[in-house]
Amino acid sequence: MKIESIKTRRYIFLTIAYIFAIVMCLFTVYPIVYTILGSFKTNAELTQGGSFLPSAWHFENYSKAFMENDFLRYGMNSIIVGVGVLVLAVFTTSTAGYVFSRKSFIGKKLIFSLYGALVFIAMGSVTLYPTYTVLSTLHINKSLLGLILALVGGQITNVLLVSGFVTTIPTELDEAAIIDGCSQYRTFFQIIFPLLRPILAVVALFSFRTAWNDYLTSFIISIFTPSIKTLTVAVVQMKYSINAAAEWHVMLAGASISIIPILILYIFAHKQFINGLTAGAVKG
Amino acid sequence: MKITKKRLRESAVAYSLLWPNLLLFICFSLFPVIWMLKYMFFRYGGIGTTETFTGLENFMRVFRDEIYWKSVLNTFEYALGKIIITIPASFALAYILNKKIKGSGFFQSLIFLPTIMSSAVMGLVFYLLFNVYNGEINRMLMGIGLISSPINWLGADHAMHTLIIVAIWGALGNYMVYFLAGLQQIPQEVIESAEVDGATGFRKLWYITIPMMGPILKIILMLAIATAFNDMNMILVLTEGGPYNASMVMTLYAYKFFFPVSAANTVVPQFGYGAALSFVSAIIAGVITILFLRFSRKMSDM
């Protein structure tokens, strides 16, 4: 084949590729840009149409969202919940994944098959009410701890993911450690846990993102303890607030407040987000 | 296996590491299932009402319930629409962006962006964008002359399409990254040897890359199906399943029996019926998954 034609082909491919990629980017980014720009507009600009950029930058939309809607508190709640879920998810999935992959113990067959069975069942909304029942029986339905535990949940998929990952680690490693006199626990925490880092990064990112963005569970649990609302719940509920229809601009400011932290995190760590996910998916 | 001392000791160690997860599993994964399995045989309206055992009555009602079966069809339409567009589009993106073209990382970051957003919050934004009387989308389309009168995006005729568009928006980046992972897994030698054999461009893609992606594609499709059957946050915020159940999906329909969204005076929670609906929905989703597994096994046997 002639070099010329290869070059032309490559040129055509690149053109199509770029056009496709750019169109897709516009599609994915537009609503987010709209949200953030819209959060600086007046309500009239939003509801009656206006230019793409705000005619003047109305920062007071944000102070309104913070002052009148208690977003500082909900933001704190979101951070606590996000970090709490992340830590608990990493901890519980790593131990469980390790045990399932490495240990044989009484009841393993039963427990493992329960996990295996439930991973395929799409439970949907039926879990919400019983989840709440559990929390209220334990008297943690009014605290962020309850919300965190409910959001961590069984982590079935992640446990299986980690378990699969542990299997790829040679058993000689832990055997050698135990021969060296390491206790079972030290073997796990010092030898295995560090090796799980790539997959745990995925678990961490996934669970943080899920917790930060969760609406239904957080909404149901915070229905009657509004002080534990997360940012996401607070923003969505603005739609039903006193002035909802008159305050699209404040609502967009609220949406931006819930988007921007994770956006900033993403700007600094987007490689880790994507690579972490990629690495995890490959090895898992 | 005999229960020996060693085995007991081993079990103790295992459980000492397992319990945090096991406990959460029992409370938040297993218990809801048991709860459902019990209440689907009862009539129960929540606290302040009595539980009545009604046998199979709830199930008889499920099979009579036309709205439910409509919501099942809607779920299929939603899942199918979402998957059929998302999977090829995200694969194409992954394929292009895997080529190390200029700005690949930048494109990846932008396309991945929606996946870190809350679908509920974005549901709110999409409501603003799509509403018929002053939505930005209509204004734009009319501005560039594509349409002459506003499209009723959230009306009965288009609500499902709108939801699918929004779902694709949210899912593209996720599946793109899965595909990227899969592409990077293909050993470079295979590609190179194919190139030595003279395979180029499209042929390389069709005969080498796509078949090599088989196993990953299977996992991705499984994930996509499971997710699509469970999606309801965006739908709840954007349309609440309306208008007139045009965009009602299985999970949301059951949800309304647990937490009546629009509490008109006559609406009461019906936990028993909700549980029965959830059970049947889980079975449907399960059957689909099994069918898919069978099908994909056959495919890979060929």
Added chain:
Amino acid sequence: MKKITAVLLIVLALIPSLAFAGGAGEDSSAESSGKTVIRLWTNDRHDATFWTEKVEEYNATNTDNIELSYEIYTDNIWQAVDMAFQTGEAPDIVKYDMYFDKYILDGRFVDLLPYMTDEQKELTEAVWYEGQNYIDGKLYFIPTGNTCLRLFYNKTIFDRLGLEVPETLDEMVNAAVTITNELKGEGIYGFACNLKSASNGLKRSLEPQVERGTGLRLGYDFGTGTYDFTPYIPYLEGWSTMIQQGFPGSESLDIDPLRSQFAAGKIGMYMSYTHAEPGVYVNQFPMAEGQEWGCTYLPIDGDQLYGQYFTGTPGFLFNKDGENFDAAWKAYTAIFLNVDNLREHFEQGFGISSIPAVLETADMGSDYVNNPALLKADDDVMYPKTPEEEYAQDFIVEGLDMYNTFGAIIAGQLDLEDGIADLTKRYNEVNERLISQGVYERIIYPEFARN
């Protein structure tokens, strides 16, 4: 890696303390200030600014160290109360809704009569509605105001097109179609309804309109003790025309966006509650320059007038298990049973008062003078409860309920005749079955019979 593990463990150890800070911290801070905190839950949004101000004033000035926490819930107040009762953490005071009747029957709310002074009894006697809030000699809540359904129309548009304010169904439909035809180009349409949730939208519009014209209540005929939805047909036909040629996207509208469009002068007519709208167009969505609203009775088909339901609102229920009933009652009477506050509330258009002492002394605002239809009329009546309301737990109609059936018919998604026949059949089946099972006896009130 060790470091990471260590950090993980520390954070893990910290979580419980962090997490409990959310819920528990609040209670302790309230206790340490020595105040008795009374929680009141309401879902009234239209007058939130008014009452919040009054509550703050009370909290700042009362000498009993009482702090009333006026908490506004959205559409999920019902679930919130359910959950709260389940865990024994129900608020001290909650705004009455028919959904809570089950708790009244369950004896979870306080009979207020023993705590009322003679003065208070005299003040409120006019709103003791037998069978509603006054049951077997016990008074559970005091609805100081009332709300009726009316047609709200844009006077400016009507004047501009020289249209008469409609009194009959046909006139209303004609007006709606005329407005749309004439002014569509300006984005102005004849009629709108918040049909995003058909039940929320139609219970505040079509249903009372049909009641007024036919004497049926939720499809139930108290004369025969049976359901019959056939008389809804002419109304549904009219509505179908008005909605399909009306404001685009009614089927995805909530009430507030509808109001904001009405205030902007884009909607000719819609139906809503009298207690809310005057305040809404002052505080939430001020009418656009030159736009003026008017209010009239719901137009009917024919000339035989029947009763149209009205609701007593707001009334407040007191939790029997609340630890601070005395303080709750004190705060409540000082704020919500205070004649000056009630008068101000009424005068400023936040609600229609039912208390004679308020009505007699109030300075009627121009809204009321110009729109006498805002006030309760003689044909606004309190209906007895239909079987579906009274036995909500048992009366479960499978398939589309009446409102969603109407919604589907109006949108042209369902055949009118078939849909209505099927609806009548399904409601009657449930009614007859429950009667034959002995759940209740046929509910008949001759004084509410259709002629």
